[in-house]
Amino acid sequence: MREPRGERKRRANGEESRRRILDAAAEVAGVRGYDGTSIALVSEKCGLPASSIYWHFKNKDDLLAAVIERSFDIWADALTLPGDDTDPAPDRVAALAGQVAKTLLDSPDFLRLGLMLTLERRPEEPSARRMFLQVRDTARARLAAVLATLAPSADRDAIELVTTYAIAAADGLFIAKEIGGDSVDLMPLFDLHARALHDALVRLTTETS
Amino acid sequence: MREPRGERKRRANGEESRRRILDAAAEVAGVRGYDGTSIALVSEKCGLPASSIYWHFKNKDDLLAAVIERSFDIWADALTLPGDDTDPAPDRVAALAGQVAKTLLDSPDFLRLGLMLTLERRPEEPSARRMFLQVRDTARARLAAVLATLAPSADRDAIELVTTYAIAAADGLFIAKEIGGDSVDLMPLFDLHARALHDALVRLTTETS
Amino acid sequence: MREPRGERKRRANGEESRRRILDAAAEVAGVRGYDGTSIALVSEKCGLPASSIYWHFKNKDDLLAAVIERSFDIWADALTLPGDDTDPAPDRVAALAGQVAKTLLDSPDFLRLGLMLTLERRPEEPSARRMFLQVRDTARARLAAVLATLAPSADRDAIELVTTYAIAAADGLFIAKEIGGDSVDLMPLFDLHARALHDALVRLTTETS
Amino acid sequence: MREPRGERKRRANGEESRRRILDAAAEVAGVRGYDGTSIALVSEKCGLPASSIYWHFKNKDDLLAAVIERSFDIWADALTLPGDDTDPAPDRVAALAGQVAKTLLDSPDFLRLGLMLTLERRPEEPSARRMFLQVRDTARARLAAVLATLAPSADRDAIELVTTYAIAAADGLFIAKEIGGDSVDLMPLFDLHARALHDALVRLTTETS
DNA sequence: AATGAATGAGGATTCATTCAT
DNA sequence: AATGAATGAATCCTCATTCAT
Numbered sequence: 105m106r107e108p109r110g111e112r113k114r115r116a117n118g119e120e121s122r123r124r125i126l127d128a129a130a131e132v133a134g135v136r137g138y139d140g141t142s143i144a145l146v147s148e149k150c151g152l153p154a155s156s157i158y159w160h161f162k163n164k165d166d167l168l169a170a171v172i173e174r175s176f177d178i179w180a181d182a183l184t185l186p187g188d189d190t191d192p193a194p195d196r197v198a199a200l201a202g203q204v205a206k207t208l209l210d211s212p213d214f215l216r217l218g219l220m221l222t223l224e225r226r227p228e229e230p231s232a233r234r235m236f237l238q239v240r241d242t243a244r245a246r247l248a249a250v251l252a253t254l255a256p257s258a259d260r261d262a263i264e265l266v267t268t269y270a271i272a273a274a275d276g277l278f279i280a281k282e283i284g285g286d287s288v289d290l291m292p293l294f295d296l297h298a299r300a301l302h303d304a305l306v307r308l309t310t311e312t313s
Numbered sequence: 314m315r316e317p318r319g320e321r322k323r324r325a326n327g328e329e330s331r332r333r334i335l336d337a338a339a340e341v342a343g344v345r346g347y348d349g350t351s352i353a354l355v356s357e358k359c360g361l362p363a364s365s366i367y368w369h370f371k372n373k374d375d376l377l378a379a380v381i382e383r384s385f386d387i388w389a390d391a392l393t394l395p396g397d398d399t400d401p402a403p404d405r406v407a408a409l410a411g412q413v414a415k416t417l418l419d420s421p422d423f424l425r426l427g428l429m430l431t432l433e434r435r436p437e438e439p440s441a442r443r444m445f446l447q448v449r450d451t452a453r454a455r456l457a458a459v460l461a462t463l464a465p466s467a468d469r470d471a472i473e474l475v476t477t478y479a480i481a482a483a484d485g486l487f488i489a490k491e492i493g494g495d496s497v498d499l500m501p502l503f504d505l506h507a508r509a510l511h512d513a514l515v516r517l518t519t520e521t522s
Numbered sequence: 523m524r525e526p527r528g529e530r531k532r533r534a535n536g537e538e539s540r541r542r543i544l545d546a547a548a549e550v551a552g553v554r555g556y557d558g559t560s561i562a563l564v565s566e567k568c569g570l571p572a573s574s575i576y577w578h579f580k581n582k583d584d585l586l587a588a589v590i591e592r593s594f595d596i597w598a599d600a601l602t603l604p605g606d607d608t609d610p611a612p613d614r615v616a617a618l619a620g621q622v623a624k625t626l627l628d629s630p631d632f633l634r635l636g637l638m639l640t641l642e643r644r645p646e647e648p649s650a651r652r653m654f655l656q657v658r659d660t661a662r663a664r665l666a667a668v669l670a671t672l673a674p675s676a677d678r679d680a681i682e683l684v685t686t687y688a689i690a691a692a693d694g695l696f697i698a699k700e701i702g703g704d705s706v707d708l709m710p711l712f713d714l715h716a717r718a719l720h721d722a723l724v725r726l727t728t729e730t731s
Numbered sequence: 732m733r734e735p736r737g738e739r740k741r742r743a744n745g746e747e748s749r750r751r752i753l754d755a756a757a758e759v760a761g762v763r764g765y766d767g768t769s770i771a772l773v774s775e776k777c778g779l780p781a782s783s784i785y786w787h788f789k790n791k792d793d794l795l796a797a798v799i800e801r802s803f804d805i806w807a808d809a810l811t812l813p814g815d816d817t818d819p820a821p822d823r824v825a826a827l828a829g830q831v832a833k834t835l836l837d838s839p840d841f842l843r844l845g846l847m848l849t850l851e852r853r854p855e856e857p858s859a860r861r862m863f864l865q866v867r868d869t870a871r872a873r874l875a876a877v878l879a880t881l882a883p884s885a886d887r888d889a890i891e892l893v894t895t896y897a898i899a900a901a902d903g904l905f906i907a908k909e910i911g912g913d914s915v916d917l918m919p920l921f922d923l924h925a926r927a928l929h930d931a932l933v934r935l936t937t938e939t940s
Numbered sequence: 941a942a943t944g945a946a947t948g949a950g951g952a953t954t955c956a957t958t959c960a961t
Numbered sequence: 962a963a964t965g966a967a968t969g970a971a972t973c974c975t976c977a978t979t980c981a982t
Contacts, residue, residue: 136348136435137429138348140347144951156966223346223432224429269506274485275485293481300512327942361943368941555847557765557767560972562972571947642767687920691899694903697846715896769954779963785956790957
């Protein structure tokens with residue numbers, strides 16, 4: 105009915121198309137946020153028509169949730185917790201903080217989109233937001249476990265408090281970097297942060313013992 | 314304020330309409346972000362037709378910049394820096410942190426919208442974003458000055474570093490509160506933060522002296 | 523920003539635009555039904571852009587409900603019940619039936635669209651459908667009242683039965699005309715129908731007396 | 732039917748798939764009409780992918796025509812014309828009408844979809860519509876033949892008139908039932924209808940003789 | 941100071957259909 | 962006999978903005 109189109113219809117390849125869509129969506133959403141991410145923009149970036157995106161994902165919400173999920177996996181994979189049990193605690197905290205700083209610099213889309221989703225509220229919570237909060241909670245649990253080994257005598261609530269602070273400051277530093285760009289050197293900031301965490305853990309240990 | 318008697322139905326009044334629009338826009342934008350804030354939504358919330366919004370503001374960008382500006386003023390007014398020069402430094406830092414925590418809880422729209430604007434990037438930077446970064450810088454300068462009086466011997470770069478960290482962690486704690494809601498008690502977190510800042514200042518003083 | 527367009531933007535005239543939209547929508551919907559009536563088609567027919575249609579009507583559903591409402595009013599206005607109380611009953615029934623036949627031929631959009639809406643079922647009942655059933659019920663009540671005066675001794679249920687039959691056969695004859703076009707002559711059919719109604723009324727009167 | 736043993740999971744089977752598609756399409760189209768019946772909806776209902784539907788049917792039009800054809804066959808099979816030539820005419824008409832009423836209640840999809848198709852007009856007439864009008868004409872011819880045996884002396888045109896009226900009122904009563912649901916009792920209505928037909932036939936016979 | 945009406949561009953999503961496998 | 966993937970056109974509707982009054 106319609107002319108067969110000059111360029112060969114490229115061989116259908118679901119796996120690859122899905123990846124291309126996710127790549128494009130991650131790139132766009134990491135920069136423009138939920139509302140700012142239009143299907144047309146993603147379509148343009150990935151080279152597939154908008155209707156093809158809907159073959160792979162139920163809707164925009166579903167797409168962005170998948171973006172968050174994959175971004176987290178990539179980020180979590182990059183984050184190899186350093187050091188071993190024989191190292192002194194301060195060094196381990198500092199190394200951990202440095203590692204987090206590095207991965208946030210390397211793959212910032214996950215956190216940037218996640219924070220945007222976190223701050224926005226809309227009538228129907230996007231499942232992308234729910235997904236972010238969920239994976240963030242996973243990461244938080246892991247960090248709490250690490251901190252617990254560093255301050256074995258501290259009680260649960262205290263560990264939770266420090267964990268919350270640790271993540272909050274990391275979020276804030278990420279934002280500071282987003283704002284300041286090259287004028288912000290994250291390394292000394294994360295050093296300062298690491299020292300703050302260490303001191304807090306020490307204080308907890310002595311106070312509760 | 315300007316209404317001489319309470320009983321008269323107020324006639325068309327530019328000042329008042331402008332305020333109603335700003336109120337509505339602040340409410341919407343603080344929750345939905347830049348893209349999510351549609352003129353139609355603001356119009357509905359404030360009861361004035363969309364075209365009237367355009368009588369008071371050049372465009373959406375202009376409106377949101379005005380929102381940011383006014384929100385900052387309200388926030389800054391609420392933030393009366395406590396204590397005087399004779400109090401001991403640790404108390405003053407803690408009081409300051411507590412004050413910031415309180416105002417963020419009371420009028421969160423300013424920071425929430427600001428952070429959303431900060432994280433988003435679009436082809437043409439909205440002047441609302443520029444406005445936020447500008448007033449934020451003002452606040453930052455003030456904080457740096459306060460910290461400088463608390464650590465007189467520290468050099469400029471060190472003060473800048475601590476200032477950046479102070480603001481970053483405050484941002485992060487604000488977000489933590491947004492996520493956690495009632496399950497997050499900001500007070501002990503800001504206590505922890507205050508202690509971290511104090512220790513950092515002390516360290517700076519001893520290191521550089 | 524965009525060039526001001528050669529043809530003068532015609533002077534805004536809400537009342538007239540609304541009418542033009544309704545005219546176009548009635549024309550399209552009377553032929554194509556609910557699903558087949560696209561906003562783009564209506565827009566093309568009435569000369570106003572689709573977005574203008576949405577200024578006048580909340581959505582497609584709202585538009586079509588308005589179409590039904592207005593079509594019914596037009597139809598009901600055209601339907602001047604004939605005869606007076608001194609005429610013999612058979613003549614009055616026949617005249618009434620003839621009148622209905624004539625108006626259905628003249629302004630068929632109302633009934634055609636209404637019947638289409640009636641037959642369709644969708645997850646969310648369109649308010650256009652609800653509107654049709656409502657005005658149809660009004661017409662039904664009026665007819666029942668007329669028939670009651672023709673068979674004063676008949677009981678309520680009997681009148682209801684004949685009313686239902688009267689309307690049903692009229693619907694069916696309308697459809698027959700739609701199918702058959704010029705090959706169907708409605709007049710003898712409505713004569714037959716009138717006689718059937720008359721006989722039924724007579725039977726009711728004698729049976730119940 | 733063709734399955735030799737009950738226990739085997741049936742393998743790909745064209746006949747069975749075709750039936751499943753038709754079942755789903757009949758269900759959807761009987762409720763939603765031509766436009767409202769999307770291939771995606773049928774696909775979901777029958778469990779086969781959309782592309783499989785296109786393997787069995789040329790296009791949507793072809794599918795719906797097949798639905799009409801099969802629905803008519805089912806309906807016609809259910810309609811066993813009752814009575815024999817020795818019964819008195821009034822009884823035979825009443826029995827016939829009752830039979831029609833019953834089958835319409837039992838398998839209403841055929842008529843509902845058919846009437847929807849009848850009322851809609853589109854640029855290209857769907858073959859489903861053509862199919863409905865065709866089978867409807869078959870049914871009509873059969874009814875005319877029956878009526879002719881009941882009024883042997885009536886002329887062709889008179890029989891045609893009564894046939895048209897008979898079908899039209901049946902259509903209308905079907906619609907009344909669709910609208911009124913349980914509040915409409917078809918039996919007395921079809922009784923009334925049967926009597927009207929009988930009287931008309933009698934009148935024809937006496938008038939023309 | 942305000943607003944009813946209008947409007948082109950773009951929003952997400954679904955459509956019927958095709959085609960290589 | 963069937964299907965996963967793809968696709969252009971069309972769907973309804975909202976967008977920011979303008980303009981005559």
